[in-house]
Amino acid sequence: MRVLIIGTGYVGLNTGVALAYLGNQVTCLDVNAERIAQLQVGQAPFYEPHLAEFLPLVANNLSFASSYVQIDLAQMDVAFIAVGTPSNPDGSANLDYLHKAAEDIAANLQEDSQLIVINKSTVPIGSGNWVAAIIREHYLHLHQQKANGLISVVSMPEFLKQGEALKDSFYPDRVIIGSDNPEATEKLLALYQPIIQQSFEAPSGLPRPEGLQDVPVLVCDLVSAEMIKYAANAFLALKISYINEIGRLTAKIGGDIKAVAAGIGMDKRIGPAWLDAGIGWGGSCFGKDTAALISTAAEYRVEMPIIEAAREVNYGMRNGVVEALQDHLKILKGKRIALLGFSFKPDTDDLRDSPSVDIAKGLLQRGAVVRAHDPVALNNARSQYGHLGIEFCDTVARAVEGADAIVLATAWREYLEMDWSLLPRVLVYDGRNVLDREKLSALGFEVISVGR
Numbered sequence: 156m157r158v159l160i161i162g163t164g165y166v167g168l169n170t171g172v173a174l175a176y177l178g179n180q181v182t183c184l185d186v187n188a189e190r191i192a193q194l195q196v197g198q199a200p201f202y203e204p205h206l207a208e209f210l211p212l213v214a215n216n217l218s219f220a221s222s223y224v225q226i227d228l229a230q231m232d233v234a235f236i237a238v239g240t241p242s243n244p245d246g247s248a249n250l251d252y253l254h255k256a257a258e259d260i261a262a263n264l265q266e267d268s269q270l271i272v273i274n275k276s277t278v279p280i281g282s283g284n285w286v287a288a289i290i291r292e293h294y295l296h297l298h299q300q301k302a303n304g305l306i307s308v309v310s311m312p313e314f315l316k317q318g319e320a321l322k323d324s325f326y327p328d329r330v331i332i333g334s335d336n337p338e339a340t341e342k343l344l345a346l347y348q349p350i351i352q353q354s355f356e357a358p359s360g361l362p363r364p365e366g367l368q369d370v371p372v373l374v375c376d377l378v379s380a381e382m383i384k385y386a387a388n389a390f391l392a393l394k395i396s397y398i399n400e401i402g403r404l405t406a407k408i409g410g411d412i413k414a415v416a417a418g419i420g421m422d423k424r425i426g427p428a429w430l431d432a433g434i435g436w437g438g439s440c441f442g443k444d445t446a447a448l449i450s451t452a453a454e455y456r457v458e459m460p461i462i463e464a465a466r467e468v469n470y471g472m473r474n475g476v477v478e479a480l481q482d483h484l485k486i487l488k489g490k491r492i493a494l495l496g497f498s499f500k501p502d503t504d505d506l507r508d509s510p511s512v513d514i515a516k517g518l519l520q521r522g523a524v525v526r527a528h529d530p531v532a533l534n535n536a537r538s539q540y541g542h543l544g545i546e547f548c549d550t551v552a553r554a555v556e557g558a559d560a561i562v563l564a565t566a567w568r569e570y571l572e573m574d575w576s577l578l579p580r581v582l583v584y585d586g587r588n589v590l591d592r593e594k595l596s597a598l599g600f601e602v603i604s605v606g607r
């Protein structure tokens with residue numbers, strides 16, 4: 156099929172690469188001309204495992220555009236919208252990019268276009284209908300005639316995880332199609348058939364997970380699909396906040412949250428995933444999506460106390476790190492703190508809502524000297540947070556030089572595998588509960604973490 160992807164960020168680009176690999180003719184369009192120029196010369200615009208290797212592999216099926224003038228919308232079978240939907244200051248989703256994308260589609264539609272527009276952006280419940288309305292109204296405004304019947308809008312919420320985005324694109328846990336139009340549903344089922352049936356030849360760098368034969372599909376109405384995305388993210392967010400809350404108490408009473416989580420997770424109704432206590436979630440999705448869900452609920456005069464609590468616990472964890480360091484070091488003013496990891500999770504250079512940023516700010520506020528290292532996010536860190544007064548270090552050795560404490564904030568493999576015997580024997584805050592405490596203690600480190 157001929158596929159247009161509008162918005163070439165983590166979701167759009169990875170989706171585009173996967174669909175191109177499956178043999179579709181894909182065009183990725185983005186208003187960020189610099190990003191498109193980079194892609195046109197084969198460079199990945201952000202760090203995501205496998206992406207750089209896949210770009211040349213799918214080059215024959217994947218093209219890039221920074222303007223609708225460079226493409227023929229009438230030739231497209233489907234157009235995915237994958238633009239950002241960041242938070243407004245009041246927590247509601249900012250739909251400006253979505254609005255613009257819908258207007259651009261309308262402005263470039265032809266009378267004979269039969270386009271299926273798929274919302275892959277995470278949009279507040281009801282936005283699918285809103286996008287359809289904008290396209291129709293804008294088309295009417297521009298052409299003085301209705302576009303009825305020319306387009307249908309479908310919701311296909313995206314569940315990929317940054318750091319595993321291509322893997323998740325080829326081997327998702329499920330495919331959700333929210334559609335009120337059976338023809339559009341059929342077309343999307345056809346487009347996704349190789350993924351649903353896992354009938355494609357697995358790329359050599361990304362083998363098919365053992366035992367995966369097919370991917371479950373749920374076809375539902377548009378509004379329910381939009382709700383599924385928010386409800387799923389909110390559930391994951393609260394599962395982590397839950398184990399962190401239990402962890403705070405476990406530490407006080409002298410238990411070990413690792414054992415507690417293992418014991419809880421053995422219950423099939425609960426399961427072991429997402430019960431890792433630590434400094435909490437961050438990234439571009441959980442914070443904004445929980446806020447948007449609360450904001451949407453408020454419009455309907457529904458309260459969401461569980462989700463509000465999940466947020467409160469999560470953001471409190473960041474301050475908890477600063478408090479714990481203060482407890483142990485007594486005075487933070489002038490103390491040197493090495494922050495290992497600045498991205499919100501490993502295998503990405505994305506700093507959106509990264510716990511490290513708030514932890515660094517909290518430490519700086521109390522007069523500490525912060526030196527931060529990250530294996531891939533330093534360029535972003537320097538350009539976005541260079542003004543804060545953090546020293547961003549190219550090596551771990553520089554970050555820990557003369558340190559009074561080390562905070563492991565992001566569980567990069569590099570930090571787990573490095574030779575800790577080369578580091579100064581200081582207080583270590585294991586923010587992800589991933590270090591070998593016994594080994595570190597034997598080496599002479601004092602190790603603290605959430606729930607232990």
Ligand SMILES: NC(=O)c1ccc[n+]([C@@H]2O[C@H](COP(=O)([O-])OP(=O)(O)OC[C@H]3O[C@@H](n4cnc5c(N)ncnc54)[C@H](O)[C@@H]3O)[C@@H](O)[C@H]2O)c1
Nearest residue numbers: 162164165166185186187238239240252255256276277313
């Ligand atoms: N990042 C994730 O892990 C993830 C996972 C699931 C769902 N989502 C959702 O997917 C959506 C996209 O997220 P992302 O992380 O890929 O965002 P992103 O910020 O990485 O990328 C968005 C891209 O859209 C482009 N853009 C903005 N307006 C445009 C327009 N009118 N036309 C063309 N391009 C435009 C921007 O320039 C940018 O490159 C969001 O709604 C997000 O909530 C993200």
